[in-house]
Amino acid sequence: MNSEFFSLPETLNVIFQKDNLEAIRCDIDTLQKAIAESHLPHEDIIYRHQETEMSVGVAYLLAELDQIAATLTLERTKYYLKRLIKALEKVKTGKINDINLNRWKEYDDIFTDSLWLLDRRDTSGAHNAGYWGNFVPQIPNQLLRRYTKQGDWVLDTFLGSGTTLIESKRLGRNGIGIELQPEIAALAARNSAMESNPFDVRTEVVTANAIDVDYGRILAQCGISAVQFILMHPPYWDIIKFSNDRNDLSNVSTLHDFLTQMGRVAANVYRVLEKKRFCALVIGDKYAGGEWIPLAFYTMQEFLKIGYTLKSTIIKNFDETKGKLNQQELWRYRALVGGFYIFKHEYIFLFQK
Ligand SMILES: C[S@@+](CC[C@H](N)C(=O)[O-])C[C@H]1O[C@@H](n2cnc3c(N)ncnc32)[C@H](O)[C@@H]1O
Structure with missing residues (x-):
């Protein structure tokens, strides 16, 4: 996978169009393997979305793909896929910080406990x-x-x-x-x-x-x-x-x-x-x-x-x-x-x- 020209949301969108749970799982598995082979867990993947260069943490992405692969119904699988595509395409921040709420799980080093x-x-x-x-x-x-x-x-x-x-x-x-x-x-x-x-x-x-x-x-x-x-x-x-x-x-x-x-x-x-x-x-x-x-x-x-x-x-x-x-x-x-x-x-x- 050449990260420089890699459009992660587009790849996931192609998978999303499929209406067969086994086919989706197979594609997710191939994608996971490709990511794991080319990146270390603590690294970021650089990808393109509408000519914009964006990045995502490998550990976060693999965990999300794991969740998609483990889902038992097509409906649920598509729900998680759609959520991941949105997280990769859109940045959503609040008024007081730059935390991307569409990817809040990525910020596991930010404390929320007292x-x-x-x-x-x-x-x-x-x-x-x-x-x-x-x-x-x-x-x-x-x-x-x-x-x-x-x-x-x-x-x-x-x-x-x-x-x-x-x-x-x-x-x-x-x-x-x-x-x-x-x-x-x-x-x-x-x-x-x-x-x-x-x-x-x-x-x-x-x-x-x-x-x-x-x-x-x-x-x-x-x-x-x-x-x-x-x-x-x-x-x-x-x-x-x-x-x-x-x-x-x-x-x-x-x-x-x-x-x-x-x-x-x-x-x-x-x-x-x-x-x-x-x-x-x-x-x-x-x-x-x-x-x-x-x-x-x-x-x-x-x-x-x-x-x-x-x-x-x-x-x-x-x-x-x-x-x-x-x-x-x-x-x-x-x-x-x-x-x-x-x-x-x-x-x-x-x-x-
Ligand atoms: C607990 S230390 C702060 C240490 C700082 N957080 C750091 O990481 O280095 C408190 C500081 O307040 C300063 N200080 C005490 N009274 C002050 C005042 N009236 N106005 C401004 N600074 C004051 C002291 O000189 C001291 O450097």
């Missing part, structure tokens, strides 16, 4: 775990693919080392990152510059205080009036002290102050978020004075007060933080004595405007 168990950090490309407190790239990767389209604008209000911008570039989304510390903003700019820019998107790093920066002005400088997605990964209050700056949210002295300031950030960015679009908050709880403080849920409440609608609460696992590295036994002992459980999870709250 429990995210990630066993390994993605360290490909410009990603690295060098910044204490950075999140795993899979978080922005999953969220950007579900809540943005190519060419959309993404705002990260607590940029840190630039993980969101690296992922935005990779996926073809424009990105704006706000970071309080000038040297960390510079690190983020260096990190994101290391990632290639295949979709020619813009990446802006702004050194500013996320609490009171003029978001409208920053967006205007980029030639836009709204962003399509907001990602926030603030300090989990004082769990990790990021700097000595008094505007640093890891330096606020009381829980009340932390929540007030997070409420201000949430309200300020609400104004620049396009209607119906999403905002994600990544945050964990804290333990102090013998008490579990549900920092994440308190902060989530501040977003609800502003008018965001809560769409999901995701629990994400994490392994040891650098602070607790090699101290498992000590923490286990403390937990047994103190009657508490050791943090192994954090939250991702999904809000919609």
